[in-house]
Amino acid sequence: MPISYFLVLSAVLFGLGVVAFVFKRNIITIFMSIELMLNAVNLAFVAFARAHNQLEGQIFVFFVIVVAAAEAAVGLAIVILIARHRGTLNVERVDTLKH
């Protein structure tokens, strides 16, 4: 089974993550699209690790997952803080730096 299939799928998922990141207005959904992009990159890592018969790629995915979990914890705390202070989850209402 050629590895390029996995790479194409990874690229498609990453592209959909980019589109979701630009399109969505809800701050939690934008956060989820970042997770989607990280997952797409992880898939490419594991596919390359398999193609080259080396385990380092999987180690890297392990670290990416750990960092993503830490990022989700801190990011969602910030989301709660924004929702508490501004009363909205729409990113266009969070525009203090514009004024």
Next chain:
Amino acid sequence: MSAEMAVFLVLAAVAVAGAVSLILQRHPIHSALSLIAVMVSIAGMYLLLGAPFMAAVQIIVYAGAVMVLFVFVIMLLNAGQEERTNLSRMAHYIGVPLGVVFLAEVALWIARGSTQFTVQPSAASSTRGLAELLFKDYVFPFELTSFLILIAILGAIVLARREES
């Protein structure tokens, strides 16, 4: 068509459908459920690629812990339907070309460069090798991640704490 190929096609269809559904759904809880479908099918891909440990971690950490945290926050904040604004129509004009250009670029790169790789059929259990790498060669980064998680816990508690004044 081999059985491997059929499994791949089914999982890929589920993953892409989930990602598209994440974009199209207007309620964040539906987007979160679509993302869980994507993550589970990516875990299936890891099994297909001979990485059972990564598949387990993907299910436990991503589909389990991280997404439960997301769903929990959505319910805590009582997040409703996403509202449409003028700016989000503008994002359509920027977002679609951006996504298409990016996809075309990656497809071009893949078509030109890396088609010579094929996934080897030898599927030795990689978990033992992974453990040896992780606890011998990469033991220092591994310990650093535990420190990172500790800092993340402290940060989350400090940020989400209600100020008394």
